[in-house]
Amino acid sequence: MTTRTVAALALAGLLAAPAWAEDAEERLLVNDEIEITLRAPAPEHLDGALPEIVSGWVYRSPETQDLQRDDFDNPGILYVDQAREVWNAALGSEGKSCASCHDDPESMRGVRPVYPKWDEAKGELQSLEMQINECLTDQMGAEAWGWDSDDMKNMTALLASVSRGMPIDVAIDGPVQDIWERGREMYYTRYGQLELSCASCHEQNYGNLIRADHLSQGHTNGFPVYRFSTTALVSQHNRFRGCIRDTRAETFAIGSDDLLALELYVASRGNGLSVEGPAVRH
Amino acid sequence: MAENVKPRVKVPSSASAGETVQIKTLISHQMESGQRRDADGNVIPRSIINRFVATFNGETVIDVVIEPAVSTNPYFEFEAKVPESGEFVFTWYDDDGSVYEDTASIEVS
């Protein structure tokens, strides 16, 4: 344990029972109907690196946690509602809406848990953002949305919301294996002037404080998340970019192959946790 | 005009006469405080919802004066008495002159 960690823990001593301690009453039941798996056995590929996998929700304060129990209280649902309107709007030269092919957004239940996913026809790994843009450009005759645009974040939030409670289940073998391994290498690479890897914080120090903030295991099952810091939805790549920037490194571009590889690897660490998006974080 | 402003209310659909019911309201709004600066260092002008009123059959339940310290997507939770069946009217007043309204009916037996 480093001096800094000890100091941080001493500060934490000001707090009551630590937020991440397992609590018999720890439960997240969204809208009184969707049970969220908060702790799950670590996937085999982690090879014991984590004793179990834990949702980031567990590390938040009770006030933040409560906002995710009911869609009325969850500000992220405002953006889901905006996406529902776009879902039914004809967007491109083909006069088609998302609903023209897919009926209700609820019919997309099961999509979010398996992304990013290998696209056989295109011969590439696709994030949800890439799949949405393929629909827009190839099927609807519309302009692609920016990876981090409001329309895109709203739509990924809608697709997440209809899969809430389903376990994350991304494939890591077959055609994606090389990409997954590259993502794993990135996860354990120390970046920036602070020489921090993803693992430095989210594997070795989850539950500890970084300044006054409890570190989580850094899973992506809650994305896109609604963050109080920006009072807006945040995409996975934006969060990755922010983490790497905070190590004082030159960061990777949103939508780059690098972050896509990292997205796949990090998603696979959370295989077994529930889709929670849009989760509420601070 | 502020973009994507949309009110949401949560009101029980029925109650017994004289009962107290819990109401939640939320409106999507940036609530620009007037304290922030843009990338060029210019102050972003204040643009907020400055008042929220809830009435039931024309009588006031709550009337809130709102300052920029109320968070993005203003949320209010409060209780109302419902002497008879009727309609709640919820009204939000924007700095830019816009007025947003939502209603909810309740059956009182």
Next chain:
Amino acid sequence: MERREVLMLGAGAVVALGLPLPAWSAADDAVMAYTGGSDVLEGGVTLDAPEIAENGNTVPIRVSAEGAEEIVVFAIGNPNPGVATFRFGPLAGSQEASTRIRLAETQDVVAIAKMSDGTFHRAVREVKVTIGGCGG
């Protein structure tokens, strides 16, 4: 240094020493303007707020004061101390309301209830606003 910064530093120093706020603080001006200089009694009003807020952008609060005509909330350490005034009408089910507020820093949040008999009552809660590791 701007006047506001001076005021905030002054308020911060006073809070640190646990002394009452000086008469010239912006927050005190706001409270005085509201009460018209009347005595403010402790108690009779409840203010719930987290002891520690993970992010100052969204801090849940609840105010309650039986028999109040209105309850006004001030955030003493904000650039503008005013937060909200809740006026309860004849069909209010209780003199209670919840909302979410912005706090610029660790500070006292004050609720003042104006009762139907014309008296003022006060509750104060300190909320510590944490500086996030990567978010704040």
